[in-house]
Amino acid sequence: MDKVKVLFTTSEAVPYAKTGGLADVSGALPRFLQEAGAEVKTILPFYRQVKETKKKFKPVEGGRLIKYTLGPGNLEFSLLTDGKTPETIFVKNDKLYDRPELYRDSATGKDWADNDDRYITYSIAALLACKETGFKPDIIHANDWQAALSLAFARTVFKDDPFFAEAHTVFTIHNVAYQGHFPKETFYKLGTSPHLFYPASPFEFWGKVNFMKIGISYADIVNTVSERYAVEIQSDPEFGHGLEGVLRERNADLFGIVNGIDYDDWNPEKDTLIPQRYGPKTLENKKKNKAALLKKSGLAGINDPLVGMISRLVDQKGLDLFAEIADDLLSLKVKMVVLGTGDARYHELFKELEKKYPKKIKAFLTFDNKLAHGIEAGADLFLMPSRYEPCGLNQLYSLKYGTVPVVRETGGLADTVEPADETGERGTGFVFTHYDSAEFLETIKKGLALYGNKAAWKKLQLQGMAQDFSWHSSAVKYLDLYRKALAKEPVEAV
Ligand code: ADP
Numbered sequence: 001m002d003k004v005k006v007l008f009t010t011s012e013a014v015p016y017a018k019t020g021g022l023a024d025v026s027g028a029l030p031r032f033l034q035e036a037g038a039e040v041k042t043i044l045p046f047y048r049q050v051k052e053t054k055k056k057f058k059p060v061e062g063g064r065l066i067k068y069t070l071g072p073g074n075l076e077f078s079l080l081t082d083g084k085t086p087e088t089i090f091v092k093n094d095k096l097y098d099r100p101e102l103y104r105d106s107a108t109g110k111d112w113a114d115n116d117d118r119y120i121t122y123s124i125a126a127l128l129a130c131k132e133t134g135f136k137p138d139i140i141h142a143n144d145w146q147a148a149l150s151l152a153f154a155r156t157v158f159k160d161d162p163f164f165a166e167a168h169t170v171f172t173i174h175n176v177a178y179q180g181h182f183p184k185e186t187f188y189k190l191g192t193s194p195h196l197f198y199p200a201s202p203f204e205f206w207g208k209v210n211f212m213k214i215g216i217s218y219a220d221i222v223n224t225v226s227e228r229y230a231v232e233i234q235s236d237p238e239f240g241h242g243l244e245g246v247l248r249e250r251n252a253d254l255f256g257i258v259n260g261i262d263y264d265d266w267n268p269e270k271d272t273l274i275p276q277r278y279g280p281k282t283l284e285n286k287k288k289n290k291a292a293l294l295k296k297s298g299l300a301g302i303n304d305p306l307v308g309m310i311s312r313l314v315d316q317k318g319l320d321l322f323a324e325i326a327d328d329l330l331s332l333k334v335k336m337v338v339l340g341t342g343d344a345r346y347h348e349l350f351k352e353l354e355k356k357y358p359k360k361i362k363a364f365l366t367f368d369n370k371l372a373h374g375i376e377a378g379a380d381l382f383l384m385p386s387r388y389e390p391c392g393l394n395q396l397y398s399l400k401y402g403t404v405p406v407v408r409e410t411g412g413l414a415d416t417v418e419p420a421d422e423t424g425e426r427g428t429g430f431v432f433t434h435y436d437s438a439e440f441l442e443t444i445k446k447g448l449a450l451y452g453n454k455a456a457w458k459k460l461q462l463q464g465m466a467q468d469f470s471w472h473s474s475a476v477k478y479l480d481l482y483r484k485a486l487a488k489e490p491v492e493a494v
Contacts, residue, residue, distance in 0.1 A: 004482055006033060007137035007167075008042040009126045011119070011146035012102060013088065014265075017049040019102055020312060021259070021393045022144060022174045025225070028262040030086045032475035038482070039086070041135055043126040045097040045118070046080060046090035057090060058083055061132055068124055070157065071191035075121045079129050089133070091125040109344075116186040119211065123149035124157070131163055139482045141170045145180030148215025149190070152202070155218050155490070156192045168485040171219035173212070175390050176233050177241045177316065180211030205242075213246055221485040222247075223255040225391035226412035230256030232388065239388055253488075255481060258415055259391040260471030266376070266397045273373040278402075280465050283458065286377065286402055293378030296371075297362035299335050305451045306335045307444075308379025308403060310372050310394050313342030313350075313365075318385030318408060323349055324437035329444060330357045337379065338363040339371055376401040381447050385432075385440050389413045395429070399464035404457075405429040406447050408440070416469065424456030428464040 012018055014027030030040040044050065046057075060079035068075045077093040091097070096118045104111045112118065127150060130137055142150045151169040158164045186209045187197045196203050202217030203209060216222055224230045232239040234247045234254070247254060264270070268286070269279040275292040278285035291302055307329075311317040319342075330336065330353065338350055338361065350363035364371055376382070382398040384407045391412030395405040399417070407413040409431050420427030432443040451457050 003037060003039045004138045004479070004486070005136060006030075006038050006040045006139045006141055006482070007126065007130055007135070007150070008040050008141050008143070009123065009147035009150040010042065010143040011045065011122070013042060013044055016044055016053060016055075016088065017047045017102060021391065024262065024393055025174065025259050026143060028260065028471050029475060029478065032260065032471035033478060034086045036472075036475045036479055038479060041130070041133075041137075042086065042088040043122075043129055044088055044090050045122050046092040046094075047097045047102060048099055049102065050090060051098070055082065057081065060089060060129070066125070066128060066132070068128060070120065070124055071189050073117070073120070073189055073191075075124055077121060077125050079125075079132060089129050091122055091129070093121060096121055115180070116182045116189065116209075119146045119180070120149060120189055123147060123153055126150045127153055127158060127164065136163060137167050139170055139485060140164075140167050141172065141482075142215055142219075143172045144174050145178060145211040145215065148180070148211045148218075151218040152190070152192075152214045156190070156196075168221075168482075168488065168490060169219045170221045170223070170481060170485050171215040173216075173222065173224040173233070173390070176212065176224075176239070176243055176247075177388075179213070179241065179243065181205070182209045182211070184208055210243075213243060216243065216246055216250060219250075219253075220488045220490055221253050221255065221481055222250050223257055223481055225256070226258045226415045227256035228414045229388075229390045229411035230254055232411060257474055257477045257481065258412055258469070259393065259396075260474040261393060261396045261400070261469050263400070263470055266373075266400060268377055268401050271373055271377065273370045274377040275374070276377075278377075280402075280462055283402060283461060289374065289377035290380070291378075293337060293374050294335065296374070297337050299337070299359065299362055301335050304333050304335050305380045305448055306337065306378065307381045307383060308337050308375040308398075309383045310339045310375055311342075311384070313340040313346035315343075316387055316389075318387055318435070318440075319343075319346045319349075321385045321387075321435065321437050321440050322383070325441040325444075326353055328441055330360045332445075332448065334360070334448065336361040337375055339366070339368060339375055341365055341367055376403055379403045380451060381406055381430075381444070383444070384408070384413060386410060386413060387435055392416070396469045399428055399467050399469070402461035402465050404447060404460055404464060406440075406444055407431055408435065409433045416467075420450065420460055422450070424450055424453070424458075424460040424463075426463075427460065428467060429460075
């Protein structure tokens with residue numbers, strides 16, 4: 001087969017714009033797909049964050065203003081490129097994308113009211129960018145709700161356009177809790193036949209519009225970012241967030257591929273963002289990172305176990321469970337460093353804990369990539385008590401950095417962390433099953449007990465560091481997924 005041509009649509013990607021794991025995946029996967037034999041173009045909105053990287057971008061086709069009429073809307077944008085291989089093309093419309101945050105207005109804490117318009121324009125622009133550059137995709141691979149319409153538009157608005165006639169569609173769910181719900185009026189902006197809004201049609205979800213449902217419906221193949229999560233999201237509303245029925249209908253076409261991590265960025269042997277590099281053979285050097293992290297945090301006690309946490313501070317990540325055990329945990333002989341931003345009540349929680357236990361905990365309530373590396377390198381244990389976790393990246397970084405993860409047995413955490421036994425001979429971390437604070441605390445205590453046994457602890461660290469979650473094997477699995485999509489009759493165009 002010729003090189004499969006992949007249009008990769010996503011709303012964030014490192015090194016340009018990031019709010020979470022989707023950006024890590026979208027920054028790395030296209031490179032590894034390309035290495036594995038695909039030809040990939042990524043399309044991103046030209047956000048303020050992208051501008052602020054101060055990287056060089058060149059206009060596509062002289063930067064001409066592209067105009068497109070979609071239903072009642074007159075869309076306008078121009079295109080820029082980073083000129084790299086694989087290439088990223090940016091959709092520039094400052095009115096829509098030049099804002100302080102990607103998805104929400106931090107002044108109100110609410111999503112941007114015109115997020116439907118922002119991602120409708122983005123999705124149309126992604127397809128038009130292909131035409132503009134003569135890149136005829138075999139696969140349109142959309143990620144999460146923001147990019148979902150790129151699949152539907154290829155089969156509706158462009159259904160008579162031979163340019164996309166051969167394109168097959170793949171939709172990856174990175175987190176089913178974020179679906180892009182909009183009022184019925186949004187449907188009329190999509191430029192499709194008005195008859196398509198009927199109960200249980202791809203465009204209708206309880207009388208409203210749900211972009212993720214549209215993506216799932218127009219994908220030849222659907223996947224999510226771990227095998228366990230692929231099963232969970234079909235099981236009940238707690239995991240499926242209302243889409244469990246829609247997902248069950250796609251059961252035969254629904255797969256799980258665990259995310260890889262980019263060992264060029266996250267590898268303690270090469271990491272330029274940490275004070276002291278180390279690896280399995282020089283594990284004693286990890287302590288220098290611990291000392292530096294304690295110093296930065298204004299804490300002391302190099303021999304006490306140092307517990308780390310890096311997280312969006314939201315319920316999904318198990319923050320309510322953490323709140324229940326915080327006093328008990330901080331009464332033990334431990335130190336703790338937290339990095340995160342999110343819900344105001346969790347900011348308050350950490351501020352209070354800092355006041356109450358100034359010698360035990362430091363919380364950095366900000367977004368700081370360098371510090372994230374510093375915590376992975378400096379901490380002894382890492383907490384991820386998630387309520388649900390599509391894949392999770394920090395536990396994978398933790399394994400590589402010899403920072404033993406304590407995780408709840410859900411989604412990608414269940415697939416990637418193997419429970420340790422009491423001797424440290426087997427396993428890579430500490431795992432608890434129920435979403436229960438007592439179980440969480442007991443599991444941390446097991447970890448702390450093993451930390452007291454230096455030889456056993458070192459074995460456990462080395463077992464974690466020996467795990468291989470590189471993108472190479474996951475990229476090959478994505479190529480298989482594309483083959484499956486190409487072999488299918490395309491989901492019927494309407
Ligand atoms: P999610 O995408 O649900 O937030 P993941 O574990 O998949 O969770 O990915 C989170 C990514 O964002 C990781 O790369 C993590 O290091 C990073 N991250 C989260 N919060 C912060 C923060 N406050 N500062 C720096 N990096 C952060």
